[in-house]
Amino acid sequence: MSAEKATHQLPTDHYIVNVGPQHPSTHGGAHLQTVLDGEIIVDTVVKLGYVHRSVEKIAESKTFTQFIPYTARLDYLSGCLPPLAYTQAVEKLLDIFPTERAEYIRIIMAEFSRISSHLLCIGSLALDLGATTACIYCVRDREQIMDMFEMVGGQRLLLSFLRVGGVSHDLPENFYPAARRFIKELPKMIDEYHAVITGNEILQRRLKGVGRLSTEDALAYGVTGPNLRASGFDYDIRRDDPYGIYDRFKFEVPIDSGGDAWARYLVRVEELVQSARIIEQALDSLPEGDICAKTPRLLKAPENQDVYHHIESSKGELGFYIVGAAGKDKPHRLHVRAPSFINLQVLPMICRGAKFQDLITNIATLDPVLGEADR
């Protein structure tokens, strides 16, 4: 660490700054041991585990249904997405097919979750760069989604609303006008973000060219989601390996070849629009019917079987690997492929040689949720 770097004037030394585990901008309890040369980052060592709740171990002692609320606590910012991945994995394992209406409701809620997560990502990016007001505007709009979640499931953040085979509640009557209004107002909101965040030259200079991640590196390090698409690789599980009923909707996958923080930001803003498109189509074609398939009260795995199911979460490829034991109502093993965890691997690489302030930018644009990374 203390590599002596003797210049011809003064001997200087690297020094270590511990960013976190309690730091305003690490988005949770991450510990970044940063080796600095002045303001330039020489190396970053990411130390995780401050939010580790041994979710995988807990899963082994809970029934399939009981584990649903725990999944929501993985990526606590995108409400319905982790439960969606989990319930679909269990359905695959137990050979249960959710009802048609439930599938649509799931898509609507999942896309709203994505919007809320991306809004918070954009907002906290602005906040980390010092633009407090822009963050408040994003949170203001996210609040509308939170209200909708409360209408549907009674909870605002950790929505345990999905069930194996369907959903727990039908959408209430006042949800439809609220959802439509949000979709209608979204372009106006995005205009405002463009005015306050995107158009701001200070912010542009802080994002452009910062934390460049090449396509090859992104692929090799298993980076997925908006971060991979911002590196110019066109991969979206919703389109390429459609789960649920995503193959029925028309949407575009925004990609950006920049690979820098700016591209990651822009891809997320564009995804807001695309998610809104999906919600609009789903609302238009929402069928009537049951909201939950008939399932036995105690779900039991029929055979010794393992399943890996992945979805496009707001952070990337969120996968659940479940090993079921025949006749048991609990999984033998459950593993979460957490996108935040794997995306964080590239942080030391893209920070190397950057300025200290770029560390904050890079964390914010990689958008990890430490609850998911630590599990």
Added chain:
Amino acid sequence: MDLWFTNIANYIVQLLMSWGFPYFWADLILLLIQWMCVLAIVVLDVIILIWLERKAAGFIQMRLGPNRLGPFGIFQTIADAIKLMTKEDIIPNKVDKWIFLTAPLFMIFISVMLYLVLPIGEGLAVVDLDVGLLYFLSLSSLTTICVLMAGWGSNNKWSLMGAMRAVAQMITYEVPLILSLLGIVMITGSLRLSDIVAAQSHVWLIIMQPLALICYFIAATAELNRGPFDMPEAEQELTAGAYTEYTGMRWALFFLAEYTNLVAVSALFVCLFLGGWHGPFLPQWLWIPVKTYVVICVFFWIKWTFPRIRMDHLMSFSWKVLIPLSLLNIVLTGFGIEIFAWVRGL
């Protein structure tokens, strides 16, 4: 009405002399009284300003700001001050004790001294130095030493980083700040602040020196460590920068000094560009506060809209944009003066 304060001062001096004090002593006592007044104004100003900033930030962010204590929450700052004063004064074990303890004192001392040369009305400066502008600029740059003391004395890496940033920023922005004011000195031909204000009785310098105005405003924001230039205490990066280890009253002193500086620099801005005490209807000693508060509101507005600039961008912006611009301003002003003289001579 314009002469209230001068009359009071004269009355006090005469009263003291009638009691048998020699003129020297009477003047000295008057100076002390003025000093007390400045202190009172500073404290009052800061209390109002903190409230105002929080209120302004609230409105910008569609919140209400403080509204619990007193009408519109005016007494919030007073409650905060009481809280800070009664807090435990923590001195960490490993700090460089004397530097750590004296830094906030020096800071507030220097900040208050800035007010001595500010002309609040015609003949209403505590000491109307003939090098007032120079005095002001040199003193205001001294506050950086205090930030460095705080950062170094705290023996904390965050503090040190904040302090180093503050120093780098100060050195960089001092240059365009002073260069941009040269044009004014060239036009008015004086370094005395009251002379500069007096020269604006017909036309404010904002019209003659727009380029200098922009340069000065940006440089002053950086000097004050405010707005998009709040590097030294960038809370999202450095937690609280140079002030990380400070608690209670010592931290409050830094806060106080920061706002004191803000008022002083804004008042100087008013004196230099916005015609100082000149203005219709209101008495002259009211014009300065009114204009100062308007300028301060602009500072607030900028701070709460913009993200923080990056350190290296900040430096390059100063060296590559602001300094050339202020140099250009000097050249242009020189030509302007010559052309003006030539036109006049025709």
Added chain:
Amino acid sequence: MAYGLGLLKGMWVTLKHTFEKKYLVVQYPEQRPVLQERFRGTLCFRFENCIACNLCVNSCPNKVLSLDVAKAEGGNKRKLMAYVIDMQYCMYCNLCVESCNSSALYWNKEFEKSTFDKESIKIIYERPRYMDELEAQREAEKERIRQEKAQAVSAKKDTVGESEISAGPSVAEQPKEILAELAGSEENIAILLQVLAKNTVTHDKLLQMIDSDMEKAKKVALALVRKALKDRHEGGKE
């Protein structure tokens, strides 16, 4: 170069919002938040609906719920004595509410749950005083229906025997030994008889029990006495 235009645009947006009279905040203690209909505040329990089936306890992922069940001696009947909701572990997942078949669990909108110590966040529903009576009434109702059915059946069969309950003697007329066995002391016997005089349904049931199941009758009698004493005690307080 458009450098600076974007900055001005942003400033214009914030300026607009500054003078917009629209606030995002709720002035909390005075102004209450608007809660949606399905809002999950605190888990509540209806004692009278519960059948002590344990489904909620089994469905809970975090062992929040627990039942305190006393089993009636001899019989297999479960008697719920207390229901404990340990809110500190609750995840608000709604699984217990969904699992309950007799809608004994529901959410209210009470969200201010902070307490000074860990113990007091537990919500304990103790067996309310009216429960015995209620259960006895229900039991009697069931009994009545069963009897009616039986009567209908017997009427159909056109049997000779008459219904036995109609002409039974009263508890007070029972021999002294039985009464002593039922309630113990003289005082308790007096109380018991008082209670029974007020409530004929219970009286009849007890009478039946004396005939069929003495142990059960003893328990019921004891409970009745205790209840009456407690009532009296509390009445005295008031």
Added chain:
Amino acid sequence: MSAFNWENIFTDLLNQFGEEKLQRQDSRLSQGIMAEAAIVPEVLCILRDQYAFNHLANLTVTDFEDEFEVIYHLYQIPGSQNIVLKSRIKRVSPNMPSVTELFPTADWQEREAFDLMGVTFTGHPNLIRVLLPDDFEGHPLRKDFNRREWQEVISGLKGD
């Protein structure tokens, strides 16, 4: 990218490694290979270079009573073709060759597997715990992990 033909791929691999090292293990939900631990990096290398399985989506370990199963989920992206590569190793000295050089993404996933399951990935450049504290004893995801003992440790910490 070569077209996905599971039969061809498997026959190809079988020809190279032989039947005792490689078995086919298809199920209702996935197509998979069960390979011997030693050849896993080679198989992965072939799959990556010749058949364009460019994305190692998931790497994890399952504890069965007597042995560990290491699972690799490979994807051809963009696309949805996937195969599962499994390998069983003995529980007594669980050693597994590391694949970090082929797929850098395996770095932290292997560290996690080491941390929680106690599988040693030989050749890993930095095999230290990633989620649990460095001084943690034991590997909690193993089925024989004594939870009670650990809880005692924790409650002992609380008492201090």
